[in-house]
Amino acid sequence: MAQDMPVETKKRGWAGALLLVVLVLMGCSTSWRAYVLVTSLLGVPLNPGLPPESAVPIEQYFGASVPSWYPITVAIINVLLLIFIVAIWRWKKWGVFGLYGAWLVAVATQVLALGSSALLPALLRTLIPLALLGFLIQRTWHSFE
Secondary structure, X not given: XXXXXXXXXXXXXXXXXXXXXXXXXXXXXXXXXXXXXXXXXXXXXXXXXXXXXXXXXXXXXXXXXXXXXXXXXXHHHHHHHHHHHHHHHOOOHHHHHHHHHHHHHHHHHHHHHHOHHHHHHHHHHHHHHHHHHHHHHHHHHHHOO
């Protein structure tokens, strides 16, 4: 009969708790963006109770004319972001590396699709969460597997 080994608990402190709150907010935001994107692609209203004419066209969602490959790429990136957020939630190091990589791919994709005028807003939307996440992860890196 196997002996019960004591489970080692890791102290993650306030940074770990704040990291989890940030991850929940990021997951909700990413899920909402994916939902809006899919409804725009399908031409369905955001609220199922509204008439079909109230659907947001894909051009209005992005604010510009976009290449046909861009919405599908954004949807794939959003799914990957959710996977990496869940991995970080489960304290996996590969989730951190994947999240940073997916964000870099997202910025590059946005610049390719929307032009250089999208670079500054994309960087600002990406660098602020990256910096916050980097600060919190640095303080809790010992807890990751």
